[in-house]
Amino acid sequence: METLSSTPVKEIDLRTIGALLRRQYQIIVASAVAVFSIAIIFLVVAAPTYTATALILVDPDSQNVLSVGTTFPSTAGRDNARVDSEVEILKSDAIALAVIASEKLATDTEFGSQPSLRDKLASSFGLASASPPDARHVTAKTLERLKQNTTIRRRGLTYLVTVSTISRSPDKAADIANKLSQAYIDQQVQAKIFRSLAARDVLNRQIIAARMSLTSYEAAFDQFLDANRDRLSNETGSNALTLLQFKLEQAENEKIQIIQNQQTARRLLQQQNWSALIDTLPGTDLVHLATKRAILLDRFPSETTQLTSADFQSELAELDAKLMAHSTAGLQNLSAQGQDIDQNIASLRSQLHRTVLSRDLSPDILTDIYSIQQETSIARAQYDNLLSRMRDLDTQANIQIADSRIVSPAIAPISATFPNRSLVLLAALAAASGLGISLAFMKEYYIGGIYSSDQLSDLLLTPSLASIPITSEPKADSISAANLVFDAPLSAFSESVRNLRAVVDQAIKTNTRESSANSLTSGRIILVTSTLANEGKTTTALSLARTYAQAGHKALLIDADLRKPSLHRHLGIEPKTGFLDYLVDASTTKLTGSFYARDTMSDLVLIMGAEPSAFPTDQLINSVTFKALLTQAKQVYDVVIIDSPPLLPVVDARYIAQQADATVLVVKWAETGQIDLKFGVQKLRDAMQDQAVLVPVLTQVSLGTKIPAYGSYSAAI
Secondary structure, three states: OOOOOOOOOOOOOHHHHHHHHHHOHHHHHHHHHHHHHHHHHHHHHOOOEEEEEEEEEEOOOOOOHHHOOOOOOOOHHHHHHHHHHHHHHHHOHHHHHHHHHHHOHHHOOOOOOOOOHHHHHHHHOOOOOOOOOOHHHHHHHHHHHHHHOEEEEEOOOOOEEEEEEEEOOHHHHHHHHHHHHHHHHHHHHHHHHHHHHHHHHHHHHHHHHHHHHHHHHHHHHHHHHHHOHHHHHHHHOOOHHHHHHHHHHHHHHHHHHHHHHHHHHHHHHHHOOHHHHHHHOOOHHHHHHHHHHHHHHHHOOOHHHHHHOHHHHHHHHHHHHHHHHHHHHHHHHHHHHHHHHHHHHHHHHHHHHHHHHHOOOOHHHHHHHHHHHHHHHHHHHHHHHHHHHHHHHHHHHHOOOOOEEEEEOOOOOOOOOEOOHHHHHHHHHHHHHHHHHHHHHHHHHHHOOEOOHHHHHHHHOOOOOEEEEOOOOOOOOOOOHHHHHHHOOOOHHHHHHHHHHHHHHHHHHHHHHHOOOOOOOOOEEEEEEEOOOOOOHHHHHHHHHHHHHHOOOOEEEEEOOOOOOOHHHHHOOOOOOOHHHHHHOOOOOOOOOOOEEEOOOOOOEEEOOOOOOOOOOHHHHOOHHHHHHHHHHHHHOOEEEEEOOOOOOOOHHHHHHOOOOEEEEEEEEOOOOHHHHHHHHHHHHHHOOOOOEEEEEEEEEOOOOOOOEEOOEEOOO
């Protein structure tokens, strides 16, 4: 099966695109209205949110007040790693949880965990428990929402980090952003303090061990002196050592007694046993106050009386306060006495050591003393070093500063960042344009009808060189638009039909020449069909047949739409019998009956139908009678035009296509669906003989603009 010459590749035609958009303006406008309506509803309904941003500067060098200028060599890789690490710390749950706790966000209506609509409905209908959710669940939900509304990122390769928070309240957005930044700074300081305190705790354990070691070495010297008292006295020849040791022993006993008195006094003071306390802490004022209190208690022995007398309670409380103050002062005196005794003990030990070392002693004693002194000196140096480092760590823990600082706190924004009205409207404009144009092209080329010959040509992959414009309603005395061929021979409609005739003739001629056939020796059969009903195929068939008759050809028009014959109505004729009757029984129905007539406006011969068939007609179309009629008609007439049923509803047209030399496929402008058209054409091409040609024609085309004219000639479209 061959068609017209292949379709040339078309360039982009802006006028064609403009015409397409004009034809589909309704769907474009509808899409724009829908999209803008959604955008406006969104802008009205959407709750505005505000974004506040705090700016933090991260110093990659750790700040140490006690070691100013002591830093590690700075490199790009090290600095980037440090800043990226600080960003991750800022994003950590620990920082967010600290803000949740300080700001009580778990109970906040925006960030807190609120019951879902399903939970509320279930609870209202008694389908779920109304008990409050678990605290961990609430905290987890709050943490999730806070992180969703917070953005923390580094600005390029700088040392600056932004902390942005989104909230429905501008003040809350700024407050949370600042709280997150401050929590990060505080956490950084606390981490440095923790490191210092941890190091101090480790040193403290070492100091305790060093103190015990130093004490043991100092005690070892005293023990050596005690163990060698007689020997030292004999070698030195002096009782000075014995006297110093006696005084030292006496002072140590006094120290023990004071310690015991302090312990007893604290216990009695806690018990408020004033009578026993005056024995441990002697003093005139304390004895006077204790006696006065005892007299007051003797005056009011009854407990009930004590509780009911306000004056008694006030005086008793005043005495107790004075006793407490004097007792505390007594304890302080004991502590001062203990300190004096400690100084005395230290002085006596120092004198004892100097006395021993100033004497001439035997080498073995000097060796033992020197060994003890060296070990004591080493222990004291180690202890002093650890103690000094301990003081440095204590000081460092108290004066730590953060490595980062807030260079720009978040300020409550004036305008909402969401929804961005300008951006939403621009996006709506872009979406409306894209959606409208996309739907327009989709409807034009895939779903909707056919709007141009070029579109029809691209769709069927065959040239479409013919189209017939729409006509106004026929006048009262005119039954069919096909009458315009005679009534208005210079009209655009008439010229378009003549153009269709020329296209069909040229197609048949070209196809016959390509098939190496001789000149035509018999008539040509032209099938006129459509995809669906009411697409104008009968009007097109009658108009085309009349132009052939006008051109001097012997033409025959057969109404082969046995299911719904309509040719007789276009002619205003009501035959008593129809073509269906002839095909059913040719012996009883003569071909010269009332359905076989001549056109009143031309020499066109007509075979018409009458009543619609009440049974399938495909077997009649495929019958020997019908085929014999076509064979005989080809011998008598130059052109045999057959008006057939549409392709999709019934199968008749496909049987007729097997006999046709050319098939004119009528496509109604803007109404014939592309899917239906493709399906129908596929069936038609499967049925057409190899030498047949397919000529699509677009009918009832809306002109839209004035038809170009030259003189009295109107251009064919």
